Amino acid sequence: MDLPPGFLTDYNSDRSFDFLAALRYFPATEEEDNGISAHEDGNCITFVIQDGVGGLEVLNDDGDWVPAEPVEGSIIVNLGDVIQVLSNNKLKSATHRVVRKPVHRHSFVFFFNIHGAKWIEPLPEFTAKIGEAARYRGFVYNEYMQLRMRNKTHPPARPEDVVHITHYAI
Numbered sequence: 676m677d678l679p680p681g682f683l684t685d686y687n688s689d690r691s692f693d694f695l696a697a698l699r700y701f702p703a704t705e706e707e708d709n710g711i712s713a714h715e716d717g718n719c720i721t722f723v724i725q726d727g728v729g730g731l732e733v734l735n736d737d738g739d740w741v742p743a744e745p746v747e748g749s750i751i752v753n754l755g756d757v758i759q760v761l762s763n764n765k766l767k768s769a770t771h772r773v774v775r776k777p778v779h780r781h782s783f784v785f786f787f788n789i790h791g792a793k794w795i796e797p798l799p800e801f802t803a804k805i806g807e808a809a810r811y812r813g814f815v816y817n818e819y820m821q822l823r824m825r826n827k828t829h830p831p832a833r834p835e836d837v838v839h840i841t842h843y844a845i
């Protein structure tokens with residue numbers, strides 16, 4: 676990102692919002708194979724350790740779903756919305772989903788987050804310093820998390836009203 680080493684540590688050294696999820700996906704049935712619907716992670720960076728079953732897929736620029744094939748001993752690193760905003764779209768928050776397979780799947784997912792009170796806006800290194808306009812207005816991280824939570828607790832009738840990071844786009 677052309678930022679000084681240790682930038683993220685200095686930017687936010689508070690780890691209290693981080694969490695680890697141990698997930699188990701039940702086998703797909705004839706009728707239904709949705710594990711997790713298409714989404715972007717709202718946080719900073721997500722680390723996924725998956726077993727050998729597979730099912731995690733990433734949407735590419737052509738609109739095709741590309742499987743993140745299991746590789747023994749590897750960790751998948753997924754950038755979230757916070758990095759997309761900080762980098763002013765230079766780094767993208769990947770759209771991904773999990774499609775269930777005929778057998779159980781297990782994954783460990785570590786969400787490297789940002790403190791809730793943190794102000795998030797495109798960094799000068801990706802805007803003023805390189806003569807680019809900011810593509811997002813600033814927001815408090817918790818506010819975005821609450822809007823995302825509302826997507827689940829009060830699902831909007833119209834799909835276009837579901838809040839994504841584009842809510843803050845300029």
Ligand SMILES: O=C(O)CCC(=O)C(=O)O
Pocket residue numbers: 698711716723725731771772773782784
């Ligand atoms: O289980 C996985 O491989 C990914 C889960 C995921 O995308 C999420 O929890 O946000």
Ligand SMILES: [Fe+2]
Pocket residue numbers: 714715716771
């Ligand atoms: Fe995810």
